[in-house]
Amino acid sequence: MTTLTSLVDVSSDSFRRNAEAFDDQRRSIAQARAAAVAGGDERARKRHADRGKLTARRRVYRLLDPGTPFMEIGQLAAHDVYDQSVPSAALVTGIGVVGGRPVMVFANDATVKGGTYFPLGVAKHLRAQDVARENGLPCVYLVDSGGVYLPLQEDLFPGEHHLGRMFRNIAEMSALGLPQIAAVMGSCTAGGAYVPAMCDETVIVRGNGTVFLGGPQLVRAATGEVVDAQTLGGADLHTRVTGVADHLAENDEHALDMVRDIVRRSGARPVAPPPQAPRPPLYDPAELAGIVSAGLREHIPAREILARLLDGSEFTEYRARYGPTIVCGTGHVGGYPVGVVINDGVLFPESAQKAANFIELCVQRDLPLLFLHNINGFMVGAEYEADGITKHGAKLVNAVSCAAVPKFSLVIGGSYGAGNFAMCGRSMGPRLMAMWPSARSTVVGAEQTATVMALIRGDQLAKEGKTLSPQEEEAIKRPIIETYERQSTPLYFAARLWVDAVVDPTDTREWLALSLAMAADAPRQDTRFGVFRM
Structure with missing residues (x-):
């Protein structure tokens, strides 16, 4: 087990900018929450x-x-x-x-x-x-x-x-x-x-x-x-x-x-106490708002997140040097043990295999799984297709789908396309799922979608001997970007029950501890994985 060490400079300008941008996103959630709690009119x-x-x-x-x-x-x-x-x-x-x-x-x-x-x-x-x-x-x-x-x-x-x-x-x-x-x-x-x-x-x-x-x-x-x-x-x-x-x-x-x-007098089971005494992280969870980049434009360092979520900031990492764009390992939240899968970059073939293997181990040891999303998706391109990225990604989706241990999912950054499936998005059956106020999720990123649609139109015009003007390209891209950005927000997702809650980073440990406590003595199911294509 390793005690995680933070390298974040909480006095830096980037930390301050991130925290201020996060506060703006918090306010929109707080307004919606106040309306929900108020109920009907006076x-x-x-x-x-x-x-x-x-x-x-x-x-x-x-x-x-x-x-x-x-x-x-x-x-x-x-x-x-x-x-x-x-x-x-x-x-x-x-x-x-x-x-x-x-x-x-x-x-x-x-x-x-x-x-x-x-x-x-x-x-x-x-x-x-x-x-x-x-x-x-x-x-x-x-x-x-x-x-x-x-x-x-x-x-x-x-x-x-x-x-x-x-x-x-x-x-x-x-x-x-x-x-x-x-x-x-x-x-x-x-x-x-x-x-x-x-x-x-x-x-x-x-x-x-x-x-x-x-x-x-x-x-x-x-x-x-x-x-x-x-x-x-x-x-x-x-x-x-x-x-x-x-x-x-x-x-x-x-x-x-x-x-x-x-x-x-119903015979219902009592709340299960944690197997070990809860301990706070070594680093303040309130700092998470300054670590998550404004607009999700910058990398979110996985271990900095874990250092502020796990008991005692302690984490036993699995295959730390292999497939480094996904971080897997075990720790505790609120005294309850949990296996953690968190993105630290795009998914490559080896990172998909590593995460699938880790999920198998958690199932064998009857450990609940926590997926922390910040994923654009799987790596694309001729080289990676030749390396079997589709086949290896399917192994991970298979493992996520069939693992019958309690699974919990939290979107802390982006969660896009097949990356959402691989990280136990809603369709993969997490027992509870939430987003941070700054998080975003769509089938593909807004900019990428708009660019693809503009390229398709450009290719169509090229066959007719015409070209797509900058004004026409903007007219195609702008409505798509605006629609995707509106539909990607946590408030849009929560309003449609695509996630169960929007959770603030400072409240995340409590949400996770309650989730793990709820599932601690729940009925257990046997896991049988589908066929892994080798």
């Missing part, structure tokens, strides 16, 4: 409070053990996606601790469009259920939703990964022995009524909680019957007559206390 929040109801986030924090963290998933979902504001996709999801046990929490935000499900709200719900299943977490549903957002029904109802998948997931996780617990704290309408009806144990709040397949308006339209919401599907009916709910609560606080008690 009028909607007042109407919610007048009914004696806590907001979605207050419910979550009232549920969790005092002083414990809440690891939110998809906080920035739906930001600037729809033609109307839908903060956090009208749903709060994340991992917290209840009665000493890690759980996945779902809380509809009824101050946002009545807590109705937009397409990204369904996608966020399903994503959180996937994380819960993979990590063996009980699920707690704090239900307060008007059902689907009907104007977008075609994007919500008929598909394999639409609304019905939520209920299938509840049934399957219950069958796996993962407790499914609901508290009906407001409306629970139409298909959404199946959430409490399918859970193992359900609480309902007197006066506010309702469960029905068709609300009063639909009943009147379909049958002519006039009935109020509480008579149709209120707490008294469902605890005394139907048995849809098991426990009657007098208010939100009472319901949350009941849920806490249910979780405590």
